[in-house]
Amino acid sequence: MKRTLAQIGGSGSGHVIPSRAHRRSSVGASLNHHVRHVAHDGDARLIEHRQRRLGQPDGRPAFRSSGFQRDTLAPLALMAVSHFAMDYAKTRWLGDRLWSFSLDQAVHISVLVALALAWPDLARQSLWGMAPSDVQLQIYAVLSVVCGAVVGVPVGGVVIKKLVEPLAPTSAPPNGPLPTAPIIGMRSAGRYIGWLERGLTITFILIGHPEGVGFLLAAKSILRFRDVQDQTDRHQAEYIIIGTFLSFGWALFAALATKAALAHWFAPL
Template identity: 40%
Template sequence: MTETFAALLLAHVSADFLLQSNWMAGAKQARHPGALLLHGIIVLATATLLIAPRDATAMAPLLLLTGAHLLIDLAKTLAPGKSLGAFLADQAAHLASLVAIAWVFPMLAPSGWLGGLPLAAPVMVLLAGAVISVQAGGYAIGLLVQPFGRSFRAEGLPRGGKLIGQLERGLIYFLILVGQPSAVGFLIAAKSVLRFDASRRRQKAAEYVIIGTLASFGWAVICAYAVLGLLQAYPPLGFLALDP
């Protein structure tokens, strides 16, 4: 079951956060049939690639998973507007569907072409955690601070704040995984020094930065420790904080 879940998790985050464009996400929210069909094809393709089935019988669970994914996406369109709560509920529903498929079809991944590779599953978990921390975290934090950003005009490089957030979450994720959580404090201090002069002159900007920074750091910390906990069910990789 754990191998199947790892493959399906990486497939899901790849389809939702790496291979889904802004146009596709917006068109899905508007229930555009072409966007839903394209997204469904991507979901099925990523799951098939990472499960790597040896025969066609494994396609039935993957088609079932794809159908559940699209139904969840359609249900999300009923939510009024975009909000962090709706995003988290949507992802929780997707996670539940992954667990259900892995529970009912535990040998889906072990019977595939990658089933003989003992480290394939933990590496998939690591990669999925990185995507959730960096990419999904950016979307979640954006939804959280979106209402506050309307109260002042943002300054700086185009997409600069987004890139900074991705880099900081990636660094935090890595530092915790290799057993250096204390280094996160130095990262917080460095960002505070760099932002101090610009923020102290504008209270709204300072509060906006503080909210975004704390949420971004917290998201990355939670992702890292969740991955470390999940990896206890897999063979050790030899370089992580909780490896024997």
């Protein structure tokens, strides 16, 4: 039976010469350790980047069950009191006008931003504060889409109604006779049409097909052509055109803001 070079050297001089298989195994072990070290560093940097985006110093959620109720009572109380006080002031003294509505919403948003800055740990103590960082990013992305849809569709209807309310026709056409019979349409059809057009606009922008907005605008223009072509009531025609452009403009604003929020949460790592 043939002996290896390591056995020959070991029997004669007392020095062990490593065999070729031993050298290969040593190199393989070193490369394996290096690859694991690089992979660990890459995972650590990835986790650190995600935690930094979420505002967390490390990978452990800062949920403290013992102080959760104590830490949240003060901001919740301040939010409730400020919202009630502003709504009461608007109802009692300011009235239901555009500037009072804008002031009311500005105060509400300012209070929420101030509370978020004063208590930055509240997000970590939420229901999803115990979830991994990648799951939290997905939750915030979903919340961004929900907020964009709420602001763009129902809230947009309220804002547009406040904006066009001073422009609404208040009497019969001055240059034409009174209609013989009132035109009866679907109840709250204008509201639902506005919701659909803004919802579809936001959807087209988010899925990456802005050309759908042009198709939607053309379709509505065709349907509104009979109302606009009436030369005896230009006020009504201009009122419809202004409301349409305001509706699409508000939907585009909400869609672009939502898209920017999604780009923030899903930014390249």
